[in-house]
Amino acid sequence: MKVSLSILTIDYANVEKSLSNIIDDIDYVHMDVMDGVFVPNISFGYSFIASLRKLTNKTFDTHLMIMHPQNYIEQFANAGSNYITFHVEADCDVMETIKLIKKNGCKAGLSIKPNTPVSEIEKYLPYLDMVLVMSVEPGFGGQKFMMDAVDKCKELKCLREENNYNYLINIDGGINNITGAYVKDYVDLAVSGSYVLNAVNPVENLEKLKNL
Numbered sequence: 001m002k003v004s005l006s007i008l009t010i011d012y013a014n015v016e017k018s019l020s021n022i023i024d025d026i027d028y029v030h031m032d033v034m035d036g037v038f039v040p041n042i043s044f045g046y047s048f049i050a051s052l053r054k055l056t057n058k059t060f061d062t063h064l065m066i067m068h069p070q071n072y073i074e075q076f077a078n079a080g081s082n083y084i085t086f087h088v089e090a091d092c093d094v095m096e097t098i099k100l101i102k103k104n105g106c107k108a109g110l111s112i113k114p115n116t117p118v119s120e121i122e123k124y125l126p127y128l129d130m131v132l133v134m135s136v137e138p139g140f141g142g143q144k145f146m147m148d149a150v151d152k153c154k155e156l157k158c159l160r161e162e163n164n165y166n167y168l169i170n171i172d173g174g175i176n177n178i179t180g181a182y183v184k185d186y187v188d189l190a191v192s193g194s195y196v197l198n199a200v201n202p203v204e205n206l207e208k209l210k211n212l
């Protein structure tokens with residue numbers, strides 16, 4: 001299982017220093033963008049991502065928890081995102097937003113909140129490069145993993161096999177060495193924030209996840 005490191009809980013003033021010991025070992029950097037409308041929290045925007053782009057050439061997995069993603073795709077692409085994932089629950093034309101992401105040279109991801117079934121996004125699956133299953137309510141790091149997400153990952157894996165789809169399956173929220181083990185057979189990568197970054201030894205916890 002690959003790991004996409006969520007930097008939501010990092011010390012933003014010392015981001016270079018905080019990432020320096022771990023950046024070589026991570027596969028993807030997960031950028032949690034929150035607008036205070038789609039979720040009850042505000043994080044950072046494309047300017048911050050553009051600054052981080054100067055520090056590393058790792059794959060940037062940008063997760064837009066914003067109400068109007070279609071208005072900002074160009075900015076997030078220009079900031080250096082590789083994957084741009086938005087929510088099916090957002091207020092936008094889903095198919096047009098997928099097309100816009102691709103037109104701007106990025107890979108397109110779609111995310112579902114804990115109460116949204118896989119059936120809601122089934123018609124978009126042929127066009128996606130990533131599906132992001134939320135295993136917590138989006139908005140905050142450090143929450144408890146919701147088990148229902150495991151069945152959604154299984155379902156997405158079956159659908160991919162049956163139909164020869166190409167999306168990566170990614171899971172986000174409450175991932176640690178225990179919950180990661182529940183999903184490792186059904187996902188390609190997992191987002192992890194607090195389990196890795198708040199650890200005494202972040203690299204050790206990261207390796208635990210990667211070796212599950």
Ligand code: DX5
Pocket residue numbers: 006008030032063065136137138139140141142143172173174175191192193194195
């Ligand atoms: C929640 C975010 C997650 C989260 C991950 O809204 O999308 O990426 O911050 O953090 P942990 O691993 O602490 O749940």
Ligand code: ZN
Pocket residue numbers: 006030031032063172191
């Ligand atoms: Zn996220």
